Amino acid sequence: MSCPSLVPPGLRERKKLRTRRAILDAAYPLFAEQGFEATTVDQIAAAADVSTSTFFRYFPTKEDLVFSEDEAPHGPSLTEVLCARPAEEPPLTALRHAIRDSLAQARTQPGALERARQRMLLVAEVPSVRARLPEVMARSDRALAEALAERTGRPVDSLETRVLVGAVLGGFREALQYWATAERDTDVGELVDRALDTLTRQLSD
Amino acid sequence: MSCPSLVPPGLRERKKLRTRRAILDAAYPLFAEQGFEATTVDQIAAAADVSTSTFFRYFPTKEDLVFSEDEAPHGPSLTEVLCARPAEEPPLTALRHAIRDSLAQARTQPGALERARQRMLLVAEVPSVRARLPEVMARSDRALAEALAERTGRPVDSLETRVLVGAVLGGFREALQYWATAERDTDVGELVDRALDTLTRQLSD
DNA sequence: CCAGTTCTGGGAGTCACTATCATTTGGCAA
DNA sequence: TTGCCAAATGATAGTGACTCCCAGAACTGG
Numbered sequence: 001m002s003c004p005s006l007v008p009p010g011l012r013e014r015k016k017l018r019t020r021r022a023i024l025d026a027a028y029p030l031f032a033e034q035g036f037e038a039t040t041v042d043q044i045a046a047a048a049d050v051s052t053s054t055f056f057r058y059f060p061t062k063e064d065l066v067f068s069e070d071e072a073p074h075g076p077s078l079t080e081v082l083c084a085r086p087a088e089e090p091p092l093t094a095l096r097h098a099i100r101d102s103l104a105q106a107r108t109q110p111g112a113l114e115r116a117r118q119r120m121l122l123v124a125e126v127p128s129v130r131a132r133l134p135e136v137m138a139r140s141d142r143a144l145a146e147a148l149a150e151r152t153g154r155p156v157d158s159l160e161t162r163v164l165v166g167a168v169l170g171g172f173r174e175a176l177q178y179w180a181t182a183e184r185d186t187d188v189g190e191l192v193d194r195a196l197d198t199l200t201r202q203l204s205d
Numbered sequence: 206m207s208c209p210s211l212v213p214p215g216l217r218e219r220k221k222l223r224t225r226r227a228i229l230d231a232a233y234p235l236f237a238e239q240g241f242e243a244t245t246v247d248q249i250a251a252a253a254d255v256s257t258s259t260f261f262r263y264f265p266t267k268e269d270l271v272f273s274e275d276e277a278p279h280g281p282s283l284t285e286v287l288c289a290r291p292a293e294e295p296p297l298t299a300l301r302h303a304i305r306d307s308l309a310q311a312r313t314q315p316g317a318l319e320r321a322r323q324r325m326l327l328v329a330e331v332p333s334v335r336a337r338l339p340e341v342m343a344r345s346d347r348a349l350a351e352a353l354a355e356r357t358g359r360p361v362d363s364l365e366t367r368v369l370v371g372a373v374l375g376g377f378r379e380a381l382q383y384w385a386t387a388e389r390d391t392d393v394g395e396l397v398d399r400a401l402d403t404l405t406r407q408l409s410d
Numbered sequence: 411c412c413a414g415t416t417c418t419g420g421g422a423g424t425c426a427c428t429a430t431c432a433t434t435t436g437g438c439a440a
Numbered sequence: 441t442t443g444c445c446a447a448a449t450g451a452t453a454g455t456g457a458c459t460c461c462c463a464g465a466a467c468t469g470g
Contacts (some may be wrong), residue, residue, distance in 0.1 A: 012436055012447075019448095040425065051450045055426065092408065131336040152407065159383050163376040163400045164407055170375020171368040180362050195368045201298065201358065202369055204409035217416075224417095247455065256419045261458065346446055411470100418465070424458085434449070440442085 020058050020068075023048040027065050036126045063132040066122050078102050081142035091151045095168070096196050103189055114189065120180035137169060145167065171199050225263050225273075228253040232270050241271075241331045268337040269325050283307050284348035296356045300373070308394055318393065325385035342374060349374065353376050376404050 026048035030039045041062050042049045045055040060066055081101050085094040106112050122129050149156040152164070177196035179188050236246045246267050250260040264270055277286035286306050289298040309316050327334050350370045354361040357369070379398035384393055 010437070015436085020340055036334065037345030041427085052427095053451080054449060057448080060420085062426070083316050127340060130339055133339070134335055135332060144437090159396060159399055160403045160407065162379040162383055165401045166379030166407065167372040167376035167404055170378075171372035171460085173375075174367040175364065178367055191364060194364055198365045198368045202365065203372065204405050216466075220467085221417085247456085247460085257458090258420075259418060262417080266460090267457070413470090414468085418458090418463100420463095421457080421461090424457105426455105426457090426460075428453105428455080430452085430454105434447105436447080437445085439444090439445105 008145065019048075019050060019054070022111075023050065023055060023058055024065065024068060031122070036122060061132065062202065064136075065202055067132070067136045068120050068130050077143075078140070079147065082144075082147045087151065090152070091148050091164075092196060092200055094147075094151065096193070099192055103192070110152045117180055120176050124177040124180050133173070137173075141165060143170065167203075168199065222255075224255060224259070228255065228260060228263055229270065229273060235332060236327070241327060241334065266337065269341075270333050270343045271324050271334050272337070282348075284345070284352065287349075287352045292355070292356065296353050296369070297373075297405055299352075299356065301398070304397055304401075305394065309396070322385055325381050329385050331381040338378070342378075346370060346374065372408075373404065376400055 023044065027044045030043060030047060038190070041055055042052055044062075044065075048055075059068070059104045072132045078098055081092060082098040085097055106116070108113075120184070123133060124130070145156050145161055148164055149158075152161065154161050172192075172195065175191050179186060179191050182191075213410055226331060228249065232244070232249045235248060246260055247257055249267075249270075250257045254262075264273070283303055287299060287303040294302070311321070328338060329335070350361050350366055353369055353373075354363075354366045357366065359366050376398075377400065380396055384391060384396050387396075
């Protein structure tokens with residue numbers, strides 16, 4: 001493992017970042033004008049002044065444009081926050097606090113939430129993008145599984161842990177899509193709270 | 206709405222069923238030999254003695270080969286069984302009994318469970334098939350949402366109902382994939398029971 | 411047997427994505 | 441500065457899923 005953040009980025013790295021950003025900046029206006037599906041990769045590449053080959057070197061699929069993290073990471077990831085919670089805290093409570101913290105962090109970055117909402121809107125509306133969601137979530141999947149397994153004391157790949165993770169992520173995904181299609185000024189935090197309440201209360205018969 | 210089951214099927218209908226079956230029967234051996242991804246639609250069509258155009262008239266995507274219902278439906282659908290449960294029964298209990306009933310029904314058809322397991326194995330192993338799962342589940346999604354909404358007394362498209370359905374289906378999906386990759390003689394019924402137990406107990410902090 | 415609908419095969423075309431290779435460009439040391 | 445290596449780029453050709461369209465064949469009801 002190298003530590004890229006400690007090495008001052010050379011011209012090469014800066015250029016790569018610029019290209020990446022150019023592609024993203026070229027893509028979104030096109031999506032807004034003609035829709036995601038009607039926009040071809042060739043169009044995006046042309047608008048970003050790169051070749052089609054280069055596009056695919058930066059984004060493995062067209063759908064991944066939607067899931068690219070903003071290059072300025074919003075501080076610690078959700079997983080890190082989750083690990084930092086006290087170990088005695090029951091899983092869902094820990095998750096609730098971790099989400100609350102991450103959300104507060106995200107609010108400090110102007111426009112970050114609105115961008116996230118736009119992305120979730122694409123997820124909710126474009127089938128091919130929605131189809132890619134499971135693969136993308138597979139990463140946070142693993143992380144969440146490990147954090148939960150530690151708290152419940154069960155092995156990571158046990159049926160129980162996997163069901164738990166699947167259920168939490170499934171419910172969560174619905175909540176986010178609900179948010180994306182709701183009124184513009186709907187509060188995410190409140191939605192997440194209601195979603196977690198539903199999981200804890202409604203499910204226990 | 207027409208009632209196809211009451212009209213005696215003409216030659217045309219029978220032929221369509223035969224073509225559909227021919228395509229499926231041609232596809233699965235090829236999948237077994239060379240894998241799903243390495244098998245092209247052209248190969249399947251050729252092996253089934255139909256043109257490529259005809260293939261796509263029967264199956265909208267190659268992935269849908271995996272999700273085609275067996276043409277002899279195993280009696281009433283899960284949704285119907287669920288509706289038949291007493292209305293006072295709490296949602297997850299009703300679901301548990303409904304699944305138990307459907308499962309017992311499926312066991313009467315020899316090989317049905319093993320075929321289902323094979324399909325879930327493809328879901329678990331082939332990314333493009335897994336990607337199609339959300340779209341396919343969207344149908345049972347609606348049905349489950351309505352059945353649950355009725356019991357909880359909440360609107361079908363409320364956040365709470367959607368989160369509930371997302372969580373149940375998410376947990377369920379994990380359980381099925383676990384089953385597909387588990388030892389061959391693992392009992393599905395027991396896995397489902399454990400999954401439902403996990404949902405009811407573990408989630409309520 | 412005869413119309414009218416429905417199903418089929420074939421061909422042409424689009425688009426996402428892959429593989430390959432020659433050219434260029436940044437990084438670095440002599 | 442010069443020269444060399446590694447990495448990034450662009451162009452080209454190809455594959456495979458999927459769509460559109462059209463002409464002909466097959467089933468249907470009368």
